Amino acid sequence: MTTYIPALTLPQTIFNNPAFSIAFPIALGTAVGYSARHTKRTYLSWKNPPLRPPPWVFGPVWTVLYGTMGYAAYRATFLGTSPLNLPSTIAAAKHGATLYTIQLGLNLAWMPLFFGLRRPIEGTVDCAALLGINAYLAYLWGTKVDEMAGWLMLPYVAWLGFATYLSAGTGYLNGWDLSDENVQKKSN
Template sequence: MKFKPLAFIINIAITLGVGALGGWATAQSVKIWYPTLNKPSFNPPNWLFAPVWTSLYILIGIAAYLVWIRRDKIVHFPRTVAIYLIQLILNLAWSFIFFYLHEIGFAMAEIILLLIIIVINASMFYKINKWAGLLFIPYILWVSFASFLTYNIFILN
């Protein structure tokens, strides 16, 4: 397949845009509310989250591009896009639920649903393009860790 630079940039811009919206929802709470919470000893330092999420959003965007360039060969392309968009919406929703609404319990339930949809999305992408599916592995690992972290913050607070 021939490289399509505009499609590549758009796919990455979409995921980085989701990240930017999540960052907006998070910004004030990270300074004011989040420091007041009891957190487990394995809680990463705040500076780590932005580079990790930026890297993950870029990987997700690349994976989406790898699927997009094969869209003509995908029997269930609308379903694939729907799962991908649901995953992005749930990703964004978690930031609003946890950081903007301060609903830790609801965020815990939502992140479990997010993780399930991410795994489904990765599996669908893998069937279309092996690399697209494999690019989701760091995302799955990070959201698994974030789920465990959210659970512990919920228990401690």
């Protein structure tokens, strides 16, 4: 179990305001998504596993998930660190804030890893790590800090399970090589 690590944790001011706590991950995710605008064409050029959603699904889904996780982070951190709570609840809330910050960094790294650098192994490992961290974070927040925050994380955890499947499936079906040369060679 990690603990609260101030140097690896977003400032408390981000968690103190629900609107900012929701908007912050949405803004970061939008910036990363915008920087990788050409992913639709790339995504469609790769062999993808069954149940692959159309590209237009990802923007709305991630926007909702980022907003939901931001609100969960607000609830767990702001409410959980109230001086009226038990020391164990405050410690769990701070621990969760560190995990939330780490997972947000991993989340934002996935698209550049997978689409920018075309590193499907690293992208799949990143996604699997996200799944594990967020499953634990949902458990931690839901059982030790704020039950609603834990429940709010479950759609994100479910989507991360699906995203891990898509990452691994795409990597596997393309021989773990997503370079333009490999994709063109396989399509000929």
